Amino acid sequence: MANLVTRDQWNARTHKGHTPLRERPRGVKYHYVGGRVEPDIVKDHGQCVALVKSIQRHHMDTNLWADIGYSVQCCPHREIFIGRGPGVVPAANGPGLNAQHYAILALVGDSGLVVPTDDMLHGLLDARAWLMGLREEEQPCGGEVLGHRDGYGTECPGDWLYDWIRRGHPRPGGAGSPRPVSQPPPWPGRVLEYPPLQTGDDVRTWQRQMARRGWRIDVDGRFGPTSREVARAFQKEKGFRVTGRVGRDDWRAAWLAPIT
Numbered sequence: 001m002a003n004l005v006t007r008d009q010w011n012a013r014t015h016k017g018h019t020p021l022r023e024r025p026r027g028v029k030y031h032y033v034g035g036r037v038e039p040d041i042v043k044d045h046g047q048c049v050a051l052v053k054s055i056q057r058h059h060m061d062t063n064l065w066a067d068i069g070y071s072v073q074c075c076p077h078r079e080i081f082i083g084r085g086p087g088v089v090p091a092a093n094g095p096g097l098n099a100q101h102y103a104i105l106a107l108v109g110d111s112g113l114v115v116p117t118d119d120m121l122h123g124l125l126d127a128r129a130w131l132m133g134l135r136e137e138e139q140p141c142g143g144e145v146l147g148h149r150d151g152y153g154t155e156c157p158g159d160w161l162y163d164w165i166r167r168g169h170p171r172p173g174g175a176g177s178p179r180p181v182s183q184p185p186p187w188p189g190r191v192l193e194y195p196p197l198q199t200g201d202d203v204r205t206w207q208r209q210m211a212r213r214g215w216r217i218d219v220d221g222r223f224g225p226t227s228r229e230v231a232r233a234f235q236k237e238k239g240f241r242v243t244g245r246v247g248r249d250d251w252r253a254a255w256l257a258p259i260t
């Protein structure tokens with residue numbers, strides 16, 4: 001699965017011309033933002049959108065590129081923002097290297113948010129799987145996985161991600177990974193309940209996680225009767241107090257409780 005955020009959805013600026021890929025890329029190269037990425041971004045998907053937009057602004061207005069340099073950008077919430085997209089030469093890999101790999105950006109830096117969330121790691125792999133599985137005319141890529149620093153003089157994608165690539169870029173929770181299946185995102189600070197109808201990214205984050213666990217729920221950012229029923233059923237299944245509300249412990253359990 002790949003949670004794609006279209007250019008319209010993140011309100012990308014119009015690009016000034018894309019170069020089509022003439023040959024199938026060998027694979028993907030991972031990148032990071034570098035510098036400081038505010039850890040608050042993990043709590044607020046709106047900041048992901050703002051960061052991607054600021055990167056596009058920098059690439060177009062300062063680097064004078066035709067568009068954001070990456071093929072796609074992955075945020076801490078397993079969302080994949082379309083950058084230049086498939087079938088197009090990226091600009092981020094370095095001169096002479098761009099057409100060889102799709103460029104995938106992870107929204108982590110050298111300080112603040114340094115280690116990707118598990119959802120971001122899933123997103124990085126979802127993006128790769130999506131790019132490999134494209135239809136033939138969209139230029140699906142091969143299986144090679146490298147970092148920006150492979151073949152180019154840069155710290156990118158940072159030591160953590162580069163080490164992860166070298167360890168065979170495992171899915172979180174998979175063999176060889178000491179990390180749990182999924183780290184809960186920080187508690188948003190309000191109890192999700194209905195009525196009244198609550199909306200927001202925190203609702204969406206919880207819904208997406210419940211959908212991932214196999215519950216039938218729309219990921220629409222609206223905590224209504226269906227979300228309440230899912231919350232109740234989940235509490236019942238886990239032996240928690242059945243309230244239909246998502247408090248701090250219910251929130252954490254959505255990520256930490258074993259899927260049964």
Ligand SMILES: [Zn+2]
Pocket residue numbers: 030031032092148154156157
């Ligand atoms: Zn890079």
Ligand SMILES: [Zn+2]
Pocket residue numbers: 044045046048049075076077078079
């Ligand atoms: Zn996000």
